[in-house]
Amino acid sequence: GENVEQHPSTLSVQEGDSAVIKCTYSDSASNYFPWYKQELGKGPQLIIDIRSNVGEKKDQRIAVTLNKTAKHFSLHITETQPEDSAVYFCAASKGSNYQLIWGAGTKLIIKP
């Protein structure tokens, strides 16, 4: 079955710098890749997603890139701010049952 690996498990960056989180997936049939942000004690919040027919998508300070050949996708956050501190999860889905296969999560720490 599908497997999603996420790295790093913890990422600490200086406020204002960029952060990059990477995920790889195993099933080439996967066609939908969302990123979620989870703050402590809360449910995951969808921040950006990308489908397999697109290579890059951007929303203000957040961008996602997808390399289908290499089967990996990345989350890029520019000009990081303290409120970006959270756990970020990547996921993959191939739409047949709409189930998401989750990465292990990355704890992002923004240092003031």
Add this chain to the structure above:
Amino acid sequence: GAVVSQHPSRVICKSGTSVKIECRSLDFQATTMFWYRQFPKQSLMLMATSNEGSKATYEQGVEKDKFLINHASLTLSTLTVASAHPEDSSFYICSARFGGGAGDIQYFGAGTRLSVL
């Protein structure tokens, strides 16, 4: 994004009590809802997929008689933890699939922290 409401946010109960958690899609109809369990500092673990009007599909290792799921309408799914025990203490989160042209998008509730004494 679409709004999913989950209640209660926190439950503290005695061992042997049954606990019901509600998940509602407030501004869209959700033919599919999902229930997850999350342990501290871990990823989300899918417990079951709930389709409106039919029986839920449980993941391997999840006891369907312990975790009862009812998806009676297009906007409401409930998870009942039957006769809860301390090992059932966890963070439970629901999500609802937003359909239409973008069928894969899942929106999540805020989660329910269950503590069984």
